[in-house]
Amino acid sequence: xxxxxxxxxxxxxxxxxxxxxxxxxxxxxxxxxxxxxxxxxxxxxxxxxxxxxxxxxxxxxxxxxxxxxxxxxxxxxxxxxxxxxxxxxxxxxxxxxxxxxxxxxxxxxxxxxxxxxxxxxxxxxxxxxxxxxxxxxxxxxxxxxxxxxxxxxxxxxxxxxxxxxxxxxxxxxxxxxxxxxxxxxxxxxxxxxxxxxxxxxxxxxxxxxxxxxxxxxxxxxxxxxxxxxxxxxxxxxxxxxxxxxxxxxxxxxxxxxxxxxxxxxxxxxxxxxxxxxxxxxxxxxxxxxxxxxxxxxxxxxxxxxxxxxxxxxxxxxxxxxxxxxxxxxxxxxxxxxxxxxxxxxxxxxxxxxxxxxxxxxxxxxxxxxxxxxxxxxxxxxxxxxxxxxxxxxxxxxxxxxxxxxxxxxxxxxxxxxxxxxxxxxxxxxxxxxxxxxxxxxxxxxxxxxxxxxxxxxxxxxxxxxxxxxxxxxxxxxxxxxxxxxxxxxxxxxxxxxxxxxxxxxxxxxxxxxxxxxxxxxxxxxxxxxxxxxxxxxxxxxxxxxxxxxxxxxxxxxxxxxxxxxxxxxxxxxxxxxxxxxxxxxxxxxxxxxxxxxxxxxxxxxxxxxxxxxxxxxxxxxxxxxxxx
Amino acid sequence: xxxxxxxxxxxxxxxxxxxxxxxxxxxxxxxxxxxxxxxxxxxxxxxxxxxxxxxxxxxxxxxxxxxxxxxxxxxxxxxxxxxxxxxxxxxxxxxxxxxxxxxxxxxxxxxxxxxxxxxxxxxxxxxxxxxxxxxxxxxxxxxxxxxxxxxxxxxxxxxxxxxxxxxxxxxxxxxxxxxxxxxxxxxxxxxxxxxxxxxxxxxxxxxxxxxxxxxxxxxxxxxxxxxxxxxxxxxxxxxxxxxxxxxxxxxxxxxxxxxxxxxxxxxxxxxxxxxxxxxxxxxxxxxxxxxxxxxxxxxxxxxxxxxxxxxxxxx
Numbered sequence: 001x002x003x004x005x006x007x008x009x010x011x012x013x014x015x016x017x018x019x020x021x022x023x024x025x026x027x028x029x030x031x032x033x034x035x036x037x038x039x040x041x042x043x044x045x046x047x048x049x050x051x052x053x054x055x056x057x058x059x060x061x062x063x064x065x066x067x068x069x070x071x072x073x074x075x076x077x078x079x080x081x082x083x084x085x086x087x088x089x090x091x092x093x094x095x096x097x098x099x100x101x102x103x104x105x106x107x108x109x110x111x112x113x114x115x116x117x118x119x120x121x122x123x124x125x126x127x128x129x130x131x132x133x134x135x136x137x138x139x140x141x142x143x144x145x146x147x148x149x150x151x152x153x154x155x156x157x158x159x160x161x162x163x164x165x166x167x168x169x170x171x172x173x174x175x176x177x178x179x180x181x182x183x184x185x186x187x188x189x190x191x192x193x194x195x196x197x198x199x200x201x202x203x204x205x206x207x208x209x210x211x212x213x214x215x216x217x218x219x220x221x222x223x224x225x226x227x228x229x230x231x232x233x234x235x236x237x238x239x240x241x242x243x244x245x246x247x248x249x250x251x252x253x254x255x256x257x258x259x260x261x262x263x264x265x266x267x268x269x270x271x272x273x274x275x276x277x278x279x280x281x282x283x284x285x286x287x288x289x290x291x292x293x294x295x296x297x298x299x300x301x302x303x304x305x306x307x308x309x310x311x312x313x314x315x316x317x318x319x320x321x322x323x324x325x326x327x328x329x330x331x332x333x334x335x336x337x338x339x340x341x342x343x344x345x346x347x348x349x350x351x352x353x354x355x356x357x358x359x360x361x362x363x364x365x366x367x368x369x370x371x372x373x374x375x376x377x378x379x380x381x382x383x384x385x386x387x388x389x390x391x392x393x394x395x396x397x398x399x400x401x402x403x404x405x406x407x408x409x410x411x412x413x414x415x416x417x418x419x420x421x422x423x424x425x426x427x428x429x430x431x432x433x434x435x436x437x438x439x440x441x442x443x444x445x446x447x448x449x450x451x452x453x454x455x456x457x458x459x460x461x462x463x464x465x466x467x468x469x470x471x472x473x474x475x476x477x478x479x480x481x482x483x484x485x486x487x488x489x490x491x492x493x494x495x496x497x498x499x500x501x502x503x504x505x506x507x508x509x510x511x512x513x514x515x516x517x518x519x520x521x522x523x524x525x526x527x528x529x530x531x532x533x534x535x536x537x538x539x540x541x542x543x544x545x546x547x548x549x550x551x552x553x554x555x556x557x558x559x560x561x562x563x564x565x566x567x568x569x570x571x572x573x574x575x576x577x578x579x580x581x582x583x584x585x586x587x588x589x590x591x592x593x594x595x596x597x598x599x600x601x602x603x604x605x606x607x608x609x610x611x612x613x614x615x616x617x618x619x620x621x622x623x624x625x626x627x628x
Numbered sequence: 629x630x631x632x633x634x635x636x637x638x639x640x641x642x643x644x645x646x647x648x649x650x651x652x653x654x655x656x657x658x659x660x661x662x663x664x665x666x667x668x669x670x671x672x673x674x675x676x677x678x679x680x681x682x683x684x685x686x687x688x689x690x691x692x693x694x695x696x697x698x699x700x701x702x703x704x705x706x707x708x709x710x711x712x713x714x715x716x717x718x719x720x721x722x723x724x725x726x727x728x729x730x731x732x733x734x735x736x737x738x739x740x741x742x743x744x745x746x747x748x749x750x751x752x753x754x755x756x757x758x759x760x761x762x763x764x765x766x767x768x769x770x771x772x773x774x775x776x777x778x779x780x781x782x783x784x785x786x787x788x789x790x791x792x793x794x795x796x797x798x799x800x801x802x803x804x805x806x807x808x809x810x811x812x813x814x815x816x817x818x819x820x821x822x823x824x825x826x827x828x829x830x831x832x833x834x835x836x837x838x839x840x841x842x843x844x845x846x847x848x849x850x851x852x853x854x855x856x857x858x859x860x861x862x863x864x865x866x867x868x869x870x871x872x873x874x875x876x877x878x879x880x881x882x883x884x885x886x887x888x889x890x891x892x893x894x895x896x897x898x899x900x901x902x903x904x905x906x907x908x909x910x911x912x913x914x915x916x917x918x919x920x921x922x923x924x925x926x927x928x929x930x931x932x933x934x935x936x937x938x939x940x941x942x943x
Contacts, residue, residue, distance in 0.1 A: 128900050
C-alpha cells in the first residue's frame with residue numbers, strides 16, 4: 001500500500017487530479033454547512049443576474065435562484081450519484097464475475113451469455129429502456145447507469161478470477177476443507193480488488209457523465225432539485241441569451257471528469273504492472289549514440305571493423321553495460337562466430353552494428369564500427385537505412401515473431417527488394433521466387449502467397465534467409481538463426497548458409513551459444529562473457545587449446561555423442577549482473593584458477609603463443625595444468 | 629469466407645432473441661398498467677379494460693412475448709399512440725436521420741482517432757505527442773451536450789458560421805450543402821469523445837506493436853521509417869484497433885441521443901426521449917429493438933472486417 005502511494009505520488013498529473021478531486025469532494029461535503037442561499041428559492045425579480053455583479057457571485061438562473069448555491073448542491077449530487085452507480089456496478093459485476101470465474105462450466109456460460117446480451121446494446125438504449133420502465137427520476141437514472149456498466153466489471157473480474165482459481169493457494173485452501181464461499185471471500189476477492197479499483201477509477205468519470213446526461217435529457221433528477229446535468233438541461237433554453245447559466249455547470253462537470261480521469265490513469269499505471277516504469281516506450285529508428293571519443297582508428301583491411309564498441313541500457317537509475325570495449329573484425333568472405341551464454345552481449349553487439357538496438361533504453365556509448373570507409377556509429381539514419389538489408393543483412397532467431405504476421409511471405413520478400421532497387425513488381429516477384437527456390441523451399445510459387453504462420457519453423461527460417469539474400473549483401477549478421485529449430489532442420493540450415501557463403505563470397509557474423517555450430521561453420525570465433533570478448537582466434541586453435549578458462553568450460557558444455565549420461569558439464573555460479581560488473585575479470589568469481597590480481601586490475605587483451613587473443617592473466621603453464 | 633459470414637449471421641440469431649427478451653422484460657416491469665398511462669387517470673374502468681384487451685395485456689407474460697415477437701418478425705411493431713403512427717415507419721424515418729449524423733461522426737472519429745494515435749505513438753514524448761495526449765484527455769472528459777452548446781454559442785451565435793439547429797433549413801433548398809452546414813457542428817460534437825478514445829487506444833496499440841520483433845526486421849531490411857510506422861506497424865495495430873471501432877460505434881450511436889437534443893436533430897434518440905416522457909411504450913420498445921438489432925449486425929460487419937485483416941483468424 002505504501003509503495004502504491006509513493007508510486008502514485010511520482011505521477012504528477014495524477015497528483016493534480018487527486019488534489020482537484022479532494023478539493024471538490026471536501027467542498028461538496030461542506031456544502032450544507034456553508035452559508036449559502038437556498039438553492040431552490042426562486043426570485044423571478046432577479047432572473048439571469050450576471051456573475052460577479054451582485055451578492056450572488058455566480059449570478060442567478062432563469063428562476064432567479066442563486067447559481068453558486070445550486071452549483072455546489074448540484075456537484076454534491078452528481079458526485080454522489082456517480083460514485084454510487086460505480087459502486088453498485090462494481091459490486092454486482094464483481095459478484096457475477098467471481099461466481100462465473102470460480103465455478104466455470106455452465107454457471108459461467110449462462111452468466112456470461114447474459115452479460116454478452118447486455119453488451120449487445122448501445123449502452124444508452126438499455127439505460128433509456130430502464131428509465132422508460134421505471135419512470136424518470138434520479139434514483140432510476142442511477143440504477144440504469146449502474147446496470148449498463150455491470151458487464152464491463154463482470155467481464156474484467158471474471159477474467160482475473162479464471163486466472164486465479166487454478167493457482168496453488170486456491171487449491172491449498174480447497175484441500176484444507178474451506179467452503180467455496182469462504183475461498184471466494186478470503187482467497188479470490190483480495191486478488192481481484194486491484195482490478196476492481198482500476199475498473200472503477202477508469203469508469204467513475206464515465207458514470208458521472210452518463211448520469212449527468214440522463215438528467216440533461218430530463219430523465220434524471222427532477223425539479224426543483226438539480227444535479228449538474230439537469231442544471232445544463234434547464235439552462236439550454238436560455239443558452240443564447242444568458243450563456244453563463246450553461247457555462248458554469250458545464251465547466252464544473254469538465255473539471256470533475258478531467259480530474260477523475262487524470263487520477264484514474266495514474267492509478268491504472270501504478271496498479272497495472274504491464275504499464276509500469278515506461279515499459280511501453282517505442283524504439284527509435286536508430287540507436288541513440290552518445291557523443292564520444294573521436295580517436296582515429298587504425299583501419300585494417302577487413303570489411304567490418306569494430307573498435308572499442310560500448311553499448312549500454314540506461315534504465316531509470318541503473319546502467320546495464322551490455323557490450324564493453326568490443327574489438328572485432330570480419331574480412332570479406334569470412335565467417336566469424338560470436339559465442340557466449342544468453343545475456344553475454346552477443347546479440348546487442350550484432351544489433352549495434354547498424355543501430356538496431358532498441359533505443360530507448362539502448363545507447364551506444366562509445367567506439368566505432370567501420371564498414372569499409374563508413375563509421376556506422378556516427379553515420380546518419382539515412383546512410384544506415386541504405387545499408388540495412390542492402391549491403392548488411394540480418395537473419396534473426398525466431399522467424400515467427402520476426403516476420404510480419406499479416407503480410408504474405410512474397411509481399412515481405414518483394415518489399416525487401418524494392419526498398420533498395422527500383423525495379424518493377426514483376427521482376428521483383430520473379431527474383432523473390434528464384435530466391436525461395438535457392439534456399440530449397442518446395443512449391444515456392446505457392447509459398448509466395450503463404451503467411452508466416454502457415455509455414456513450418458524450418459521453412460520460415462529459410463524465408464528469412466532468402467529475405468537476407470535478396471539484395472546480394474556483402475555481410476550477413478545471423479543472430480542465432482538455428483536456435484529455435486530442431487536438430488535435423490538446424491543442420492540443413494547450416495549447410496545452406498555454408499554453401500551460400502561459398503557461392504557468393506559472403507561475410508557472415510554468426511551469433512550462437514553452441515560451439516558445435518561454430519565448429520561446423522566458422523573460420524574464426526570470438527567468445528563473449530559479460531559484455532566483453534574474452535578470447536578470439538581461429539576456430540580450430542581455440543577448440544583444440546582454449547586459453548581462457550571460460551572458453552574451456554564452454555567447450556566442455558557441448559554434449560558429445562557416445563558419452564554417457566551425467567558427464568554433461570555445467571559452469572557453476574552465474575555471470576555478474578550487467579549493472580554491477582566487478583572490477584577486474586568478470587569471470588573471476590566462477591573461475592577455478594582465479595588469483596588476487598584477477599579481481600584488482602583491468603585485464604587487457606594479450607596475444608598468446610597460439611596466435612589467439614585472450615583476456616586472462618593467469619600463468620599459462622599453471623592454467624594448462626588445472627584445466628586438464 | 630462466405631461460410632464464415634453465414635456462420636456469423638447465424639450466431640446473431642440468439643443474440644437478437646436475447647435482446648428482444650431483455651427489452652420485453654424491462655418493459656413488463658412497468659408499474660401500473662399501460663392502459664391507464666395511455667388513457668390518463670380519468671379513464672373509466674371499462675375503457676381501461678377494453679384497451680388492455682386490445683393491446684393483449686390480459687394474456688400471460690410468455691404468450692404476450694411470443695405474440696409481440698411474431699408481430700415484429702412480420703414487420704408489425706405496433707402503433708404509437710402519442711403520434712398515432714405505425715411504429716416502424718416512425719423508427720425508420722428517425723433512424724435514417726440518426727444514421728446520417730452518427731455515420732458522419734463515426735467516419736470522422738475513426739479517421740482522426742487513428743491518425744492522432746499513430747502520430748502520437750510514432751513521436752512518443754515529443755511536443756506533438758504531449759499536445760495530442762492532453763487534447764485527448766480533455767476530449768474524453770467533456771460532456772458532448774455541453775460541447776455542443778458551446779459550439780452553438782461560438783459558431784452560430786458569435787461567428788454565425790453554422791445554423792443553430794435542425795437538419796434542414798426551414799426555407800430554402802434541401803441540398804447537400806444545406807445538410808452539411810447543419811451537420812458540421814453536431815457531427816463534430818458527437819465525434820469528440822470517441823475520437824479521443826480511439827486515439828488513446830490506437831496510441832497504445834501502436835506502442836505495443838512498435839516494440840515487436842517484426843518491426844526490428846522491417847528496419848533491418850532498410851524499410852523507410854514512414855512505411856515502418858504507417859504500413860508495418862499500423863497494419864498490425866489495426867487488429868486491436870478494429871474491435872475498438874466496433875465498440876465506439878455503439879458509443880457514437882448512444883451519444884447521438886444527447887446531440888440530437890442539443891441540436892434539435894430529428895433522429896431516433898430524440899424520438900425515444902420524447903416517447904419515454906410521454907410513456908409511449910410501444911414506440912420505445914420498437915425503437916430500442918430496432919436500433920439494437922442494427923448494432924448487432926454492424927458488429928458482425930466489424931468481425932468480418934477483422935477476419936479479412938487478420939489471416940490468422942480461422943474463417
